[in-house]
Amino acid sequence: MENKPGITDPSACTHCHVCRHNCLFLEKYKIDIGDVKELEELAYHCFLCGRCSQVCPEGIDGREIILRMRQEQVRENQGKLREKGYGMVVKEKQNYLFRNYGQGMKKTVLFPGCSFPSYYPETTEYLAKLFREELDGGIVFDCCGKPIAELGLKKQEQKIIERIEEGLREKGVEEVVTMCPNCYDFLKPRLNIKIVSIYQKLQELGIGKVIEEKLTVFPPCPDRESRELLGHIRAFLKEDPDIISDVQCCGLGGCAGKKEKDLADEMVRGIFREKEETVYTYCASCSGNFVRNGYDGTKHILLEILEREERPDTGRSVVNRLKAKYRREGQ
Numbered sequence: 001m002e003n004k005p006g007i008t009d010p011s012a013c014t015h016c017h018v019c020r021h022n023c024l025f026l027e028k029y030k031i032d033i034g035d036v037k038e039l040e041e042l043a044y045h046c047f048l049c050g051r052c053s054q055v056c057p058e059g060i061d062g063r064e065i066i067l068r069m070r071q072e073q074v075r076e077n078q079g080k081l082r083e084k085g086y087g088m089v090v091k092e093k094q095n096y097l098f099r100n101y102g103q104g105m106k107k108t109v110l111f112p113g114c115s116f117p118s119y120y121p122e123t124t125e126y127l128a129k130l131f132r133e134e135l136d137g138g139i140v141f142d143c144c145g146k147p148i149a150e151l152g153l154k155k156q157e158q159k160i161i162e163r164i165e166e167g168l169r170e171k172g173v174e175e176v177v178t179m180c181p182n183c184y185d186f187l188k189p190r191l192n193i194k195i196v197s198i199y200q201k202l203q204e205l206g207i208g209k210v211i212e213e214k215l216t217v218f219p220p221c222p223d224r225e226s227r228e229l230l231g232h233i234r235a236f237l238k239e240d241p242d243i244i245s246d247v248q249c250c251g252l253g254g255c256a257g258k259k260e261k262d263l264a265d266e267m268v269r270g271i272f273r274e275k276e277e278t279v280y281t282y283c284a285s286c287s288g289n290f291v292r293n294g295y296d297g298t299k300h301i302l303l304e305i306l307e308r309e310e311r312p313d314t315g316r317s318v319v320n321r322l323k324a325k326y327r328r329e330g331q
């Protein structure tokens with residue numbers, strides 16, 4: 001049975017160990033969410049997947065508690081990360097290095113985020129053309145800021161949101177179409193601009209095929225509980241999918257993979273029953289990471305809907321981001 005989490009006071013913990021038995025990280029260190037002192041030390045080892053919050057019988061939101069611990073550590077360190085090893089992430093994402101608003105002078109823009117253009121550059125290009133032809137729509141490349149927020153950098157998070165909103169408003173954008181579940185989940189409650197998912201937009205345009213076969217789907221962390229995006233995708237599925245639900249994350253959540261590489265790999269292995277299994281995702285970070293780990297049967301649902309064949313380009317993700325940065329209209 002899963003509960004609706006809401007309590008952010010760890011002293012409500014009864015140490016029943018349910019969270020521990022559902023989390024590789026807590027299990028490794030033999031701690032519960034109520035073990036505050038140990039958890040503070042290990043806050044950056046948590047994948048922020050939310051599994052502990054889903055299973056706690058007391059309704060304790062472990063994910064939120066750990067995120068607040070990170071924020072508090074940054075605050076105590078004069079707004080800077082105390083934790084080592086995240087210099088490159090912060091450098092790339094805080095003032096997104098591959099940002100490109102050059103083709104955003106439109107009412108509706110596609111917002112692919114950073115992962116999708118990294119791994120699926122051809123499909124990104126295909127969708128940019130589709131948007132231009134069908135909607136007179138534009139495309140903007142930026143990072144939504146979620147990785148920075150998850151590092152606990154609250155002030156920087158706020159600045160990113162202000163920068164994105166300003167950039168879009170300057171271009172007269174009224175509607176943002178997200179392709180990444182993290183962008184959708186993160187930007188929708190924060191931006192004062194209409195946010196829709198690519199699946200809603202394709203449905204509105206009457207584009208995309210209905211998938212006949214029953215799929216096995218791994219929902220990404222931001223959609224695992226609400227399944228809002230899965231609801232949008234359902235319009236393209238003939239049958240209800242089989243959902244892989246009793247797992248943690250793809251191994252990339254919370255930037256914890258840097259600290260816990262073995263656990264991240266174990267999380268991936270826990271998702272697949274066999275190496276060749278076909279698992280469908282709707283997050284490019286998840287599909288890219290699964291393929292990078294040798295699970296070549298992974299498929300992104302968006303590509304299936306668009307009837308496109310493109311394997312995640314895991315070896316050239318930086319080059320692909322650079323191409324997005326210097327992309328110009330009509331290319």
Ligand code: SF4
Pocket residue numbers: 012013014015016017018019020032033034055056057058059060062
């Ligand atoms: S499941 Fe909830 S009550 Fe049980 S140990 Fe974890 S945080 Fe404490």
Ligand code: SF4
Pocket residue numbers: 022023024025026045046047048049050051052053062063066248
């Ligand atoms: S890794 Fe996931 S389940 Fe474990 S403590 Fe962090 S948020 Fe909770």
